[in-house]
Amino acid sequence: MVKAYYIMIAGVGGQGTVMLSRIIGDAALMRGLHVRIGETYGAAMRGGAVHSHVKVGEEVHSPLLMEDEADALLALEPLEGLRRGLTYLKPEGVVVINTRRVYPIDVNVGVAVYPPVDRIVDALRRLGGVVVAHDFTALAEKAGTSRAMNVAVLGAFSRVIEGAETPFDREVLVEAMKKRIPKRWVEVNVKAFNMGYEVADRALK
Amino acid sequence: MPKHVVGVDQPGLRAVLIGNEAVARGAIEAAAQVVAGYPGTPSSEVIETLSLVAKDFGMHVEWSVNEKVALDVAVGAAIVGARAMATMKNAGTNWVMDMFATVVYGGVSGGLVIYSADDPDAFYSSTEQDTRPLAKAVGVLILEPKDQQEAKDMAKAAFDYSERFELPVFLRSVTRICHSGGDVEFGEIRRSRNKVFFDRHYKLPFRWNVYGPFKYGGKVGPTAKHAWQLERIEEIKGFVNRSGFNWVEEGEVPLGIVAPGIGYSYVKDALTKLKLDGRPWILKVGTPYPLPEDGLRRLIDNVDKVLVVEEGDPFVEEQLYAFMKEYSPEKPIYGKTRRQLILRYGELGIAQVVNALARFLGVEAPNIPAGRRAVKGEVAKILAPRSSALCPGCQHLGTYWGLRFALIKAISKFRGRMRGVWIVNGDIGCYEQGGYGIFAKEIKVSEAKESRRVMFNNPYEILDTNYIMGGGIGVAQGEFHAGYRDGPIVAVAGDSTFFHACMPAIANAVYNKAAITFIVLDNAWTAMTGHQPSPASGVTATLEPARRFRVEDVARSLGVEHVWVVDPYNVKEVEKAILEAIETSVEKGVPTLVVARRECILQVVRRLTREGKELATYVVDEGRCVGCRLCVQLGCPAVGWDRERGKAFIDPVLCVACSLCAQVCPVNAIAPSVKGKTLRDYVG
Numbered sequence: 001m002v003k004a005y006y007i008m009i010a011g012v013g014g015q016g017t018v019m020l021s022r023i024i025g026d027a028a029l030m031r032g033l034h035v036r037i038g039e040t041y042g043a044a045m046r047g048g049a050v051h052s053h054v055k056v057g058e059e060v061h062s063p064l065l066m067e068d069e070a071d072a073l074l075a076l077e078p079l080e081g082l083r084r085g086l087t088y089l090k091p092e093g094v095v096v097i098n099t100r101r102v103y104p105i106d107v108n109v110g111v112a113v114y115p116p117v118d119r120i121v122d123a124l125r126r127l128g129g130v131v132v133a134h135d136f137t138a139l140a141e142k143a144g145t146s147r148a149m150n151v152a153v154l155g156a157f158s159r160v161i162e163g164a165e166t167p168f169d170r171e172v173l174v175e176a177m178k179k180r181i182p183k184r185w186v187e188v189n190v191k192a193f194n195m196g197y198e199v200a201d202r203a204l205k
Numbered sequence: 206m207p208k209h210v211v212g213v214d215q216p217g218l219r220a221v222l223i224g225n226e227a228v229a230r231g232a233i234e235a236a237a238q239v240v241a242g243y244p245g246t247p248s249s250e251v252i253e254t255l256s257l258v259a260k261d262f263g264m265h266v267e268w269s270v271n272e273k274v275a276l277d278v279a280v281g282a283a284i285v286g287a288r289a290m291a292t293m294k295n296a297g298t299n300w301v302m303d304m305f306a307t308v309v310y311g312g313v314s315g316g317l318v319i320y321s322a323d324d325p326d327a328f329y330s331s332t333e334q335d336t337r338p339l340a341k342a343v344g345v346l347i348l349e350p351k352d353q354q355e356a357k358d359m360a361k362a363a364f365d366y367s368e369r370f371e372l373p374v375f376l377r378s379v380t381r382i383c384h385s386g387g388d389v390e391f392g393e394i395r396r397s398r399n400k401v402f403f404d405r406h407y408k409l410p411f412r413w414n415v416y417g418p419f420k421y422g423g424k425v426g427p428t429a430k431h432a433w434q435l436e437r438i439e440e441i442k443g444f445v446n447r448s449g450f451n452w453v454e455e456g457e458v459p460l461g462i463v464a465p466g467i468g469y470s471y472v473k474d475a476l477t478k479l480k481l482d483g484r485p486w487i488l489k490v491g492t493p494y495p496l497p498e499d500g501l502r503r504l505i506d507n508v509d510k511v512l513v514v515e516e517g518d519p520f521v522e523e524q525l526y527a528f529m530k531e532y533s534p535e536k537p538i539y540g541k542t543r544r545q546l547i548l549r550y551g552e553l554g555i556a557q558v559v560n561a562l563a564r565f566l567g568v569e570a571p572n573i574p575a576g577r578r579a580v581k582g583e584v585a586k587i588l589a590p591r592s593s594a595l596c597p598g599c600q601h602l603g604t605y606w607g608l609r610f611a612l613i614k615a616i617s618k619f620r621g622r623m624r625g626v627w628i629v630n631g632d633i634g635c636y637e638q639g640g641y642g643i644f645a646k647e648i649k650v651s652e653a654k655e656s657r658r659v660m661f662n663n664p665y666e667i668l669d670t671n672y673i674m675g676g677g678i679g680v681a682q683g684e685f686h687a688g689y690r691d692g693p694i695v696a697v698a699g700d701s702t703f704f705h706a707c708m709p710a711i712a713n714a715v716y717n718k719a720a721i722t723f724i725v726l727d728n729a730w731t732a733m734t735g736h737q738p739s740p741a742s743g744v745t746a747t748l749e750p751a752r753r754f755r756v757e758d759v760a761r762s763l764g765v766e767h768v769w770v771v772d773p774y775n776v777k778e779v780e781k782a783i784l785e786a787i788e789t790s791v792e793k794g795v796p797t798l799v800v801a802r803r804e805c806i807l808q809v810v811r812r813l814t815r816e817g818k819e820l821a822t823y824v825v826d827e828g829r830c831v832g833c834r835l836c837v838q839l840g841c842p843a844v845g846w847d848r849e850r851g852k853a854f855i856d857p858v859l860c861v862a863c864s865l866c867a868q869v870c871p872v873n874a875i876a877p878s879v880k881g882k883t884l885r886d887y888v889g
Binding site: 012021022025026029034035036037038039040041048049059060061062063064065066067068079080082083086091100102103104105106107108109110111112113114115119120123126127137146 | 221386469645735
């Protein structure tokens with residue numbers, strides 16, 4: 001029996017959390033597994049906190065994770081990564097985190113302080129296992145568009161889980177990604193995926 | 206290739222669908238002919254999805270102007286024999302009650318399905334309201350899916366059931382079904398379509414006219430139709446015992462769980478978590494009304510006590526109390542009421558179900574070790590909240606900026622005549638974020654018995670009241686007629702809300718002479734729910750060209766004489782128009798209207814991106830920036846504040862070069878970067 005695998009994806013509206021959860025869901029389907037994805041969309045607007053609970057396995061029924069259940073945290077924004085990691089990341093859970101900040105309005109109007117990103121990364125190291133932190137937005141820009149940031153994070157994730165017992169590997173994730181992404185953006189996204197993979201590879205060595 | 210996977214005619218195909226897409230697939234498999242609804246999160250994706258493939262299946266799919274009209278349309282289709290569905294969120298179900306409560310008197314010939322999406326935990330709604338009691342009050346079969354697969358299967362079966370009992374079927378979903386993804390296996394698409402025909406006396410005399418002289422049960426007219434309906438309900442009560450959506454799972458210990466809808470899925474995962482799979486007895490309920498009494502009896506005969514795990518109100522639980530009073534009064538019921546293990550508010554969630562099951566089954570719930578709890582406590586200290594905000598470059602930011610300063614100027618103008626406490630009545634749409642506030646701020650309440658001005662410096666605290674679709678314009682009139690004269694009375698609404706529910710209220714304001722100022726934030730789309738077309742868009746749900754309604758034309762025809770139409774990307778113009786509108790309404794004692802019109806920025810930027818057009822960004826010249834923070838007060842998520850340097854900055858990833866921050870900067874420190882064109886270079 002394939003061990004159930006749980007992923008928490010955290011970000012803000014417009015960053016592509018939903019696309020990422022769909023790619024991972026499709027990859028699980030290709031593996032013949034059941035999928036549950038728990039999401040709220042924060043209306044249509046940009047910039048609100050968005051997170052996805054992704055559960056795949058032979059026996060999954062409900063869409064939400066419990067505290068400390070996430071095998072992996074994919075954080076598209078540091079503060080949101082900390083927010084969800086704090087609740088859902090399990091002690092040995094792996095983390096890929098984009099260090100590019102998106103300021104909340106609370107910080108902009110001066111009633112809250114954005115924590116330093118290195119403190120966020122340290123906090124996630126204390127809460128979980130391996131952490132790969134990088135400015136994946138800049139990386140995706142180099143690949144051709146900042147909008148491929150989510151896929152760059154996915155590429156890094158595919159490297160982080162190498163050797164671990166998960167339903168996923170690099171091939172199936174790339175395959176699923178190619179099916180979901182509009183054709184004219186596939187090339188850029190494959191590039192972003194590979195660049196993300198390389199970043200994680202260097203970080204882990 | 207169909208434009209959406211739900212249109213693929215391949216039984217056995219598996220795809221990850223959200224619940225709403227699954228319902229859309231169910232409607233396709235059932236060969237539905239007419240589907241109408243009004244956008245409302247979390248229900249909208251049913252029609253959004255169907256609109257992409259409607260033509261492939263000869264299906265009429267429409268966004269109606271409101272849910273009540275949508276149900277009227279669906280009823281019309283169903284009485285001429287077609288299979289029809291109306292979709293809505295919980296609030297919309299309140300809107301349709303008049304028709305819903307009436308159509309059951311005589312019922313339908315084509316299958317009629319009412320899809321109602323509830324929102325436990327109020328992720329996107331004014332309330333957590335459970336709509337199942339409404340459907341029970343009316344007296345129809347309720348189906349409630351446990352997951353996406355069942356959402357598809359039930360949507361399909363609902364049409365058959367409706368035709369079998371000649372009554373509408375109520376399909377109740379919740380956010381965690383509607384918006385959660387799950388793998389769904391496709392079934393066969395029904396090849397035959399219902400024949401469309403009309404017969405006044407179809408099976409019953411005067412079938413489609415509640416006042417028709419129909420005789421039944423010794424009565425005539427509506428009462429006779431009521432008697433007819435009650436007999437149908439009795440048939441349905443028998444039928445649900447044989448429904449494949451209800452079943453009993455045998456257990457090993459005399460403890461029973463009744464699990465309607467998604468409650469069942471949580472129970473299954475929770476039992477696995479507790480390593481108690483197969484231990485308690487389970488009654489899985491797919492028809493929360495009427496309940497499957499055979500299944501209930503079997504469960505109760507085998508257990509000493511029962512726990513009900515359901516999303517929303519204790520709806521099944523209360524029915525169970527009524528049932529048990531006769532059947533087995535000594536066995537205790539646990540759930541959300543007398544022996545409470547689950548909160549009555551908020552969503553169920555897996556953690557709550559695990560804890561409730563652990564207590565009910567007498568085992569230890571898994572918990573977080575104290576050491577780890579302490580680490581979490583420490584880490585949590587650096588966390589900052591993220592309040593909901595309008596989008597970068599949102600045109601409403603310009604309208605709210607103009608409104609804020611127009612109000613300040615108006616009260617200074619009316620000093621001596623008014624205390625200077627305005628009321629801004631909100632409504633439902635993106636602009637409702639004008640009342641979401643800033644989460645990190647602490648609010649002091651007052652016991653004052655007189656009007657008190659509340660100051661704010663951002664658009665997220667501008668709305669004083671907000672309730673329901675179209676509510677603001679009516680509430681404003683009540684404030685005026687009660688004699689409130691301490692300050693100007695304003696109401697805001699969007700274009701889609703205007704057509705949904707504001708028109709009668711405007712006629713009322715003119716007719717009854719309410720001196721209020723109404724601001725319509727017209728962005729040409731039902732933006733908050735995902736940019737569905739409205740009568741202001743010029744296209745239908747299936748993107749056919751349609752008449753484009755102008756809010757000001759409609760308002761003028763309803764008798765509003767003083768109207769201003771402005772561009773929210775010109776903050777001075779907006780401020781001037783609103784100030785004039787307030788003055789005119791106060792001086793002349795009539796309603797006035799300001800239409801702030803500019804297409805939703807997300808739509809504009811999407812179009813430009815598709816065309817491969819590059820946008821410049823605005824940048825702050827730090828040498829010129831005096832740190833006054835006016836630009837930050839605009840409330841645009843792209844405008845940040847660097848605490849250490851005491852300067853504003855603009856996030857180049859978020860900025861859409863709308864120019865609003867540059868307009869509000871008093872020292873001209875904000876200008877477009879040299880690279881690329883600004884938004885207004887492209888769209889004016």
